[in-house]
Amino acid sequence: MLLQQLVNGVMLGSTYALIAIGYTLIFGVLRLLHLAHGEVFMVGAFAGLQLVLLRHFGPLVALIGGLIGSALLGMLLELVAFRPIRRRGNSQLAPIVSTLGAGLVIQELMTKYFGAEQTAFPSNLHSLVYDLGFVTVTGTQLFILGAAAISMIILHQFVTRTRYGIAMRAASENIEVASVLGINVDTLILLTFAVASALAGIAGVLVGLNFNAISPYMGIDMGIKGMAVMLIGGLGSIYGAMMGGLILGMGEVLSVAYLESAYRDAFTFGLMILILIVRPTGLFRAGLNIER
Amino acid sequence: MLGSYWESVAIFTAINCLMGISLYIPMMAGLISLGQGGFMAIGAYVCALLTKGNVPFGLALCIGGGAAALAGVIIGTPALRIRGIYVMILTLGFGEIVRVFFATFEPAGGASGMGGIHPLTELWQVVLATAAALLLVWRIRHVRFGRAMIAIHEDDVAAEAMGINLTRTKLLSFTLGSLIAGIAGGFYAHQALFIDANQFDFMRSAVTFLYVILGGAGNPFGPIVGAVTVTLVPEMLRVVQDWRMTVFGSLLVVMAIWRP
Numbered sequence: 028m029l030l031q032q033l034v035n036g037v038m039l040g041s042t043y044a045l046i047a048i049g050y051t052l053i054f055g056v057l058r059l060l061h062l063a064h065g066e067v068f069m070v071g072a073f074a075g076l077q078l079v080l081l082r083h084f085g086p087l088v089a090l091i092g093g094l095i096g097s098a099l100l101g102m103l104l105e106l107v108a109f110r111p112i113r114r115r116g117n118s119q120l121a122p123i124v125s126t127l128g129a130g131l132v133i134q135e136l137m138t139k140y141f142g143a144e145q146t147a148f149p150s151n152l153h154s155l156v157y158d159l160g161f162v163t164v165t166g167t168q169l170f171i172l173g174a175a176a177i178s179m180i181i182l183h184q185f186v187t188r189t190r191y192g193i194a195m196r197a198a199s200e201n202i203e204v205a206s207v208l209g210i211n212v213d214t215l216i217l218l219t220f221a222v223a224s225a226l227a228g229i230a231g232v233l234v235g236l237n238f239n240a241i242s243p244y245m246g247i248d249m250g251i252k253g254m255a256v257m258l259i260g261g262l263g264s265i266y267g268a269m270m271g272g273l274i275l276g277m278g279e280v281l282s283v284a285y286l287e288s289a290y291r292d293a294f295t296f297g298l299m300i301l302i303l304i305v306r307p308t309g310l311f312r313a314g315l316n317i318e319r
Numbered sequence: 320m321l322g323s324y325w326e327s328v329a330i331f332t333a334i335n336c337l338m339g340i341s342l343y344i345p346m347m348a349g350l351i352s353l354g355q356g357g358f359m360a361i362g363a364y365v366c367a368l369l370t371k372g373n374v375p376f377g378l379a380l381c382i383g384g385g386a387a388a389l390a391g392v393i394i395g396t397p398a399l400r401i402r403g404i405y406v407m408i409l410t411l412g413f414g415e416i417v418r419v420f421f422a423t424f425e426p427a428g429g430a431s432g433m434g435g436i437h438p439l440t441e442l443w444q445v446v447l448a449t450a451a452a453l454l455l456v457w458r459i460r461h462v463r464f465g466r467a468m469i470a471i472h473e474d475d476v477a478a479e480a481m482g483i484n485l486t487r488t489k490l491l492s493f494t495l496g497s498l499i500a501g502i503a504g505g506f507y508a509h510q511a512l513f514i515d516a517n518q519f520d521f522m523r524s525a526v527t528f529l530y531v532i533l534g535g536a537g538n539p540f541g542p543i544v545g546a547v548t549v550t551l552v553p554e555m556l557r558v559v560q561d562w563r564m565t566v567f568g569s570l571l572v573v574m575a576i577w578r579p
Contacts, residue, residue, distance in 0.1 A: 060404050111576040120351065121575040123407070124532050127525055128571025135564035247521050251415055254408055262404075292419045296412040303409045304397040 031162050032284045033277065038168055038237065040276020041175035045230035046253035047260065047268035048182065049223035055199030055263035056219045059122045063104055063130035064227060065250020069243060070133065071097035071228025072235045073141060076148055086170055086236060093232035094225045101224025104129055105217055130246070137243040145242040148235040171233045178229050179269060182222070186265065191218055199263055227253075255299040274298075326442055330510050332550040333445040337503035339530035339542025340452045341496045346531065347459075348468040348492040349475065353407050354394075354414030355500050356523030358387040360516065361417060362501025363508035364427050367436045370509065376439040380505040387501020388494050390417075395493035414524050422516035432515025440510040448506070449543075452499055456539040468492050529567055532574060 046068055053061045074096025075089035084092075108125040157164050164172075186192035194215055198205040206212045234249070235241045256275050260267025275295060282294045342355050366383030370376055394413045422430045459465035467488045470478040479485050508514050526549065534545025553563050 060407065108572050108575070123351070124528075125572045125575035127528065128568040128575065131525065131564040131568030131571070135562070135568070139562075251411060251521065255412065258408055293416060293423075296416040296419070299412045300397070300409060300416070303405060303412075 032280050034162050034164060034168065034172075036277035036280035037273060038171050038175075038276070039280055040273035041172065041179075042230045042233050042237070042272075043249075043252055043256045043275050044269045044272025045175060045178060045226045045233070046249055047256035047272050048179075048265055049227045050253050050257040051260065051263055051265055051268045052195070052199075052219050052223040054257065055265075056195065056202065056216060057109070057122075059109070060126070060254075061104075061223075062123060062126040062250070063108070063133060064126075064223070064253065065246035065248070066130045066133040066137075067097050067100050067104070067224045067246075068227040068231045068234075068249050068253075069137065069241070069246030070100050070231070071224075072148075072231030072241045072245065073137060073243075074228065075232035076146060076235060076241060079149060086167075086232070089235075090174060090229060090232045093228040095228070097228025097231065098221045098225040100133075101220040101227070102217055104224075105220040109216070109220075110213070130250075134243055134246060141243060143243060145240040148239050148241055167236050171237055174229060174233060178226060182226070182265070185222070191215070195219055195222075252295055255295050258299055259302055327510065328551070328554055330440060330442055330445050330506070332547055333442070333449045334503050334506050334510070335527075335530060335546040335550050336449045336543045337445070337452055337499055337506070338527045339534065339546040340449075340456055340539075341498075341500035341503060342527050342531050343539070343542045344456060344459075344496040344499070345489075345493045347456075347465070347472060348489050349472040350489060350493055351403075351407050352410040352493070352496065353521070353524050353528065354410030354412075354417075355496070355527045356519040356521065357410075357414035357417035358390060358497040358500035359504035359507065359523065360421055360519035361387040361390050362504030363514050363519070364421055364424075364433070364504075365501075366505030367433060367508040367514060368427060370437055370439060371435075376437075376509065380502055383505040384498045384501040387504065388498035391494040391497025392490065395490050395497075411521065411524070414519075414521060418516045418520050420516075421519075428515070430516070432513060434513040436508050436512045436514070438509060438512055440506045445506050448502060453539065453543060455495075460539075464488065464491065529571060532571060533567070 046064070049067075050061060050064055053059065053064070071093035075093035078084045078092040079086070079089045082088075104126070108129045109122060112121045112125060156166070157169065184192075186196055194205065194210045195218070197208070198210060198212065198215055198219075202212060205215075230249075231241075234245070252275070256271040257268055258271075259274060260269070260271030275298070278294050278298065279291045283291050338355060338359065341358070342352060345352055362383040364383075365386040366379045369379035369382055374382075390413075394410065397409065421427060427433050460469065467478065467483045470481065470483055471485060471488060475485060504519075511518070530545035530549055531542045532545065533548060534541035534543065549567060
């Protein structure tokens with residue numbers, strides 16, 4: 028029973044982690060809060076769903092579709108809502124305002140187009156059930172775990188081995204020095220948005236598969252939780268976001284299992300506020316030095 | 320005088336003005352709250368529960384506002400240690416906790432909401448409250464406390480060096496904001512007559528933010544102008560009503576880019 032809950036926790040946690048990594052990548056490079064990131068996640072879920080519904084593709088194609096859809100939206104947001112503001116000098120409030128606005132627009136457009144109700148997310152994986160003796164996992168669960176794990180491994184390889192990944196890490200240490208060292212900052216930021224949003228898109232499809240339902244309003248909730256996870260892991264820390272996601276996923280699943288389902292969200296935000304008060308730099312490392 | 324429909328629109332407009340002001344006051348001291356919906360919820364629920372127990376409306380409003388202000392003190396105290404983005408995340412998380420709390424709070428109907436609230440809100444009361452709040456923010460710049468807030472907004476280190484008590488000023492501005500949001504919530508509950516936790520979700524806080532930004536965060540009439548515009552324009556133009564968030568969201572993006 029406990030083990031089964033832990034599997035569920037890891038599954039939920041890994042989708043939180045994917046979203047939080049996106050937040051943290053963008054925060055690392057730009058020191059900005061991206062309030063439309065939850066909507067990017069939601070659009071990824073819908074892009075994946077469309078492929079499943081209209082073309083009867085399997086979950087893997089849906090995953091790739093969600094990834095591409097979200098990445099494109101993320102880059103669009105950077106070009107429309109971030110870049111013009113950066114050109115006009117740095118203000119803390121302006122990007123918050125513009126991403127909040129962009130999020131409202133995306134949400135309403137999606138509601139108009141797909142309707143406000145929840146849509147079922149069909150998948151051919153539900154029928155497969157594997158009994159491993161101590162736990163049973165469905166095909167969907169295996170797919171989610173596998174996809175999340177592979178995405179994180181690829182991301183790790185990307186930020187440690189490739190030129191662009193290393194440039195991204197350099198920029199998150201100090202973007203001005205990075206640009207002096209010959210990194211094209213605009214391209215890099217666009218790339219950061221693409222990677223961050225692609226991860227959110229993957230998470231969108233995975234959440235759709237997991238809960239078997241998506242709605243245009245799912246972005247708000249997940250967006251806020253992703254923010255909580257980023258905070259738990261420490262702003263700007265990729266590995267912190269991974270751990271934070273797992274902690275939050277476990278905590279939520281366990282509090283549903285052993286307390287009451289209503290306490291699930293209370294756990295999340297309680298933990299978040301506690302961390303803000305006690306240790307604003309996050310649990311895992313000194314975090315970035317963000318004064319304002 | 321006014322039709323009952325327009326009277327109701329006028330009341331909601333005035334309530335939204337109050338919400339705008341409630342966000343504007345902490346913003347004067349550089350604290351940006353994304354959780355005003357949470358304070359509004361506290362005011363609404365406390366006030367509605369009290370009038371159901373036959374407490375006079377005026378007293379219930381004060382207690383509702385007081386409860387929200389108390390929450391403001393509780394949430395504002397840790398917010399003093401952190402800045403900028405952290406304050407936003409903190410208030411956002413607070414708003415969600417309040418929503419979850421009332422969604423599971425059975426004495427107030429839990430997730431199915433609370434109905435049967437007495438229709439006690441009258442237009443003159445809300446207008447009076449709004450006028451009083453406006454007078455407060457307008458005059459506040461001319462007293463010591465208001466100047467201190469503005470100084471903190473400009474540069475808090477310098478302000479502290481000038482002998483301004485950072486803690487007290489920030490906390491007071493935050494509490495004042497939550498008091499006004501709580502009173503707005505009380506009015507709201509006795510006009511809407513039915514409340515549930517989802518009416519006070521992140522969207523409520525985001526729209527409140529919209530009022531202040533659209534109206535212009537630089538002067539006390541900004542939140543009023545913003546709230547009136549955002550509330551009335553969709554009532555008058557059907558097209559705008561259908562695409563409300565698209566229009567206002569795009570406006571936010573445009574304003575962020577072209578106005579500092």
